[in-house]
Amino acid sequence: MANLPGATGSTNAVSTTSAQVRPTGFHHYLTLLKKDLTQEFRTKEMLTSMGIYSLLVLIVFGAALAQTASSFDILQMGGGLLWVLIVFTSLLGLNRSFSHEKENGCLEGVLLIPLDRSVIFLAKASSNLLFLLAVEIMVIPLFYFFFLTTTTPAETFWMIVFPLLVGTIGVAGIGTLLSTITINTRGKDVMLAVLFIPLIYPLLYACVSATTAVIVGGEWTMDVYLPALALAGGYDVIMILLSWVLYDFVISA
Amino acid sequence: MEKNAATSAIKVVKLTKTFGNRKAVDNVSFAIPQGAFLSIFGPNGAGKTTLLRVLSTLSRATSGSARLLGIDIKQEPDKARDHIGLISHNSMLYPDLTAEENLLFVAELYGIENAKDRVLEMLDSVELKHRRHDVVRTFSRGMTQRLSIARALIHDPAIVFLDEPYSGLDPHAVEIFDGLIEAVRKDRTFIMVSHDLRKGFDMCTHALVLSKGTVVAFDEKNSLDFSDFSQLYAQTVGMGVA
Numbered sequence: 001m002a003n004l005p006g007a008t009g010s011t012n013a014v015s016t017t018s019a020q021v022r023p024t025g026f027h028h029y030l031t032l033l034k035k036d037l038t039q040e041f042r043t044k045e046m047l048t049s050m051g052i053y054s055l056l057v058l059i060v061f062g063a064a065l066a067q068t069a070s071s072f073d074i075l076q077m078g079g080g081l082l083w084v085l086i087v088f089t090s091l092l093g094l095n096r097s098f099s100h101e102k103e104n105g106c107l108e109g110v111l112l113i114p115l116d117r118s119v120i121f122l123a124k125a126s127s128n129l130l131f132l133l134a135v136e137i138m139v140i141p142l143f144y145f146f147f148l149t150t151t152t153p154a155e156t157f158w159m160i161v162f163p164l165l166v167g168t169i170g171v172a173g174i175g176t177l178l179s180t181i182t183i184n185t186r187g188k189d190v191m192l193a194v195l196f197i198p199l200i201y202p203l204l205y206a207c208v209s210a211t212t213a214v215i216v217g218g219e220w221t222m223d224v225y226l227p228a229l230a231l232a233g234g235y236d237v238i239m240i241l242l243s244w245v246l247y248d249f250v251i252s253a
Numbered sequence: 254m255e256k257n258a259a260t261s262a263i264k265v266v267k268l269t270k271t272f273g274n275r276k277a278v279d280n281v282s283f284a285i286p287q288g289a290f291l292s293i294f295g296p297n298g299a300g301k302t303t304l305l306r307v308l309s310t311l312s313r314a315t316s317g318s319a320r321l322l323g324i325d326i327k328q329e330p331d332k333a334r335d336h337i338g339l340i341s342h343n344s345m346l347y348p349d350l351t352a353e354e355n356l357l358f359v360a361e362l363y364g365i366e367n368a369k370d371r372v373l374e375m376l377d378s379v380e381l382k383h384r385r386h387d388v389v390r391t392f393s394r395g396m397t398q399r400l401s402i403a404r405a406l407i408h409d410p411a412i413v414f415l416d417e418p419y420s421g422l423d424p425h426a427v428e429i430f431d432g433l434i435e436a437v438r439k440d441r442t443f444i445m446v447s448h449d450l451r452k453g454f455d456m457c458t459h460a461l462v463l464s465k466g467t468v469v470a471f472d473e474k475n476s477l478d479f480s481d482f483s484q485l486y487a488q489t490v491g492m493g494v495a
Contacts, residue, residue, distance in 0.1 A: 020335070020408060023364040031361045035347070035354075042388070043349050105343030108311055109404070112339055113362045114331035252313065 028115045032123030039100060040131065046093050050135045054089040058139070058146050061085070065147075074147055075154075079212030082143055082160075083204060086167070089139070090132055091193055094175040097128050098183045107183075111251070121176060121247040125240075129172035136164060154217020162229055163214075167207035170236040174200055177243035180250050199239075206232035261320070262287040262412060262442035263308070268317035270303050277303040279466035280317070285459050287322075287411070290443040292453035295463035296490055301446040302416060304463065308444065309339050309414045321412055335363075338410035342420035344401040348390040352381055352400050355389060356407055363408040375403040379433065395426030402433050413437075415445035419452065431456075450486060454479050464490050 023031075040046055061081055065074075101107040110120060140160075178195045182188040197204075210228035213221050261284040270278040278300045285291050293301045306312040308319055310330045319326050326333045339345075346355045353372055360368035376382040379399040389397060398418070405413065415434075419427055434443075434456075447453035454460060454474070460482060462470040469489040477485070 019366040021364045021366060023362070027364070028362060031358060035350070035358050038354060039347060039349050100347060100349070103348060105341065105345045106347055108339075108343070109345030109359070110362070111311060112309065112334060112337060112345075113359070114334040115362060 022114070025116050025119050028119045029123050029126075032110075032120060033126050036123065036127035037130070040127070046096050046131050047134060049096065050089050050093045050131065051138055053092050054085055054135060054139045055142065057085050057088060058142055062146050074151055075216045076212065078147060078153070078215045079160075079208050079210075081147065082140075082211060083167070083208045085139065085143065086132075086136065086164075086171070087197070087200070087204065089135060090168075090171045090175060091196060093131055093135070094128060094179045094196070095189050095192055097124065097131075097176070098179050102183060107251075117248040117251050118244050120251060121180075121244060124180075125173045125176040125243075128176055129169060132168050132172055133165075136168065140164075148215075153215050154221070156214040156217050156221055156225075159214040159225065160211050163207045163210035163232060166229060166232045166236060167203060170203045170232065170239060171200060173236065173240040173243055174203075177247065177250065180247070203232055203235045203239075206235065261285060262289065262322060263291075263444065264320045265308070266318050268304070268307065268319055269315050270300075270307050270312065271315045276466050278307065278314075278463075281463075281466075281468050282317075283461060283468065283471050285442065285444075287442055288440050289458045290438070290445070290456055291459040291461060292457035293444065293446045293461045293463060294448075294450060294453060294486060294490075298465075299463040299490075300466040301463055303466075305414050305416050305444065305446050309337055310334055311339075335408070336411045338405035338408070338413045339416065340398075340401055340405045340413065340418050341416035342418065344389070344397045344404075346389045346397060346400060346404060349388055351386050351388050352376060352392075353385040355400065356403060359404055360407050365408060371407060375407050376400075379403045393426075394421050395423065395429065398422060398426060398430060399433065402430070406437060410441070412442045412444075415443060415447075417446060417448065419447070419449060450483060451479070454482055462486055462489055 061084075098107070101110075111117075175192075175196060178192055178199070182191040182195065185191045206228045210225050210232065213224040213228065264284040266282050268278055268281045269276060281300075281304060283291075293304065295301050303312065307314050308321070308326070310326050310333055314327065321333045322336055324333045324336070347358070350358065353376065356372040356375060357368055360372055365371050373382065373385070376385050379402055381396060381400055381403070384392070384396070389400065392400065418430065422430060443456075445453060445456065457474055459473050460470070460477070461468060462485070470485055474482075
């Protein structure tokens with residue numbers, strides 16, 4: 001038992017008995033991301049809970065709209081419904097994304113290691129993005145089956161991929177920053193929603209516009225789609241850069 | 254202690270940490286040489302853990318300075334972190350990763366060369382090599398604490414902070430923990446926060462008593478015996494032996 005490596009200790013202030021080379025930020029990023037993915041693939045906690053939740057929301061939408069099918073155009077509402085589904089499912093996932101870090105003080109363990117705090121943000125935002133995209137891949141065919149099989153979406157329907165991608169990047173980035181801020185607050189679930197929805201409102205508005213435009217189609221599709229997508233993309237860049245810059249302060253506080 | 258200032262492993266000068274209007278740590282100064290074992294005592298709310306968090310760079314001091322091995326933790330926190338290990342009542346281990354994955358994760362973040370070999374070496378040392386593929390969630394408290402020692406020492410830090418490390422350990426686990434600490438003690442500098450006056454006093458070379466965030470006593474142990482110290486503690490803090 002008393003044969004620990006380095007048991008003689010380090011008398012030298014700088015050198016250590018275990019050889020170390022300061023890794024690059026990219027190496028730190030990959031290590032943190034790999035840890036999140038390993039953990040999720042083992043527990044499937046986020047994917048399962050978000051998947052089941054989104055299915056339940058679809059069922060509720062179906063029940064709520066069952067009696068009104070003939071009185072409104074589902075194509076006009078499709079984009080909005082899809083983004084309601086994505087936003088609420090994301091909130092559930094984002095609330096859980098830091099629960100593992102909180103358990104056993106793991107986040108403090110990471111903060112003890114000399115690494116750029118912004119890399120922690122990037123890695124966590126990337127894992128959140130991958131989990132959200134995985135859930136969207138499962139949910140969008142179901143959404144189509146539930147709501148769009150009784151009607152005919154425009155030929156541009158496939159273009160919903162881009163607002164979904166741009167919107168999900170923003171949701172993951174902003175959500176990661178906010179879930180870090182709310183991790184230690186009382187009533188963090190509500191607090192995250194209270195901060196998250198107002199902050200993503202411009203992004204949400206742009207993504208709903210772009211998604212609706214390509215579902216409905218028509219001559220004016222690109223006139224709405226492209227500016228909305230540009231707005232969403234610009235908002236992503238600004239908010240993610242801001243999150244990157246603020247993260248050191250946020251996580252240290 | 255001033256005579257040791259040049260060779261101090263840890264030198265703290267007028268360190269203050271406030272939360273709002275409340276001073277959790279108030280104008281604390283002390284210095285200890287390399288190889289020292291400082292035990293910090295004090296009642297609940299005395300500021301022990303806050304002081305340890307500031308020294309381990311987890312929290313920023315409001316004012317004052319602290320140097321670890323001559324490195325200013327405010328100016329160069331990353332450089333200081335290379336030399337810090339922390340063992341606390343929180344294991345800092347991911348419960349759904351295996352023992353090996355947990356240590357490999359930390360080793361790769363520190364940039365340890367031959368990380369896999371180092372991990373196996375550390376697991377062997379804490380007698381957990383046979384459980385390396387098991388997730389930490391299945392470990393007993395004692396096993397988790399042993400693994401957290403391996404985690405804290407994987408980069409061979411010169412300074413080790415212990416924050417209530419005995420919390421929740423049964424007597425056998427305490428014995429194993431003491432053996433492990435003894436094995437790595439030579440020439441490393443330790444700071445331990447503990448409520449256990451007897452154990453903290455037995456292990457230390459220096460003792461510091463905090464009350465309401467301020468240092469009420471700080472001395473080398475060799476000038477004191479336990480009964481003197483417990484009397485001093487009772488007088489300064491206004492409590493009996495813990």
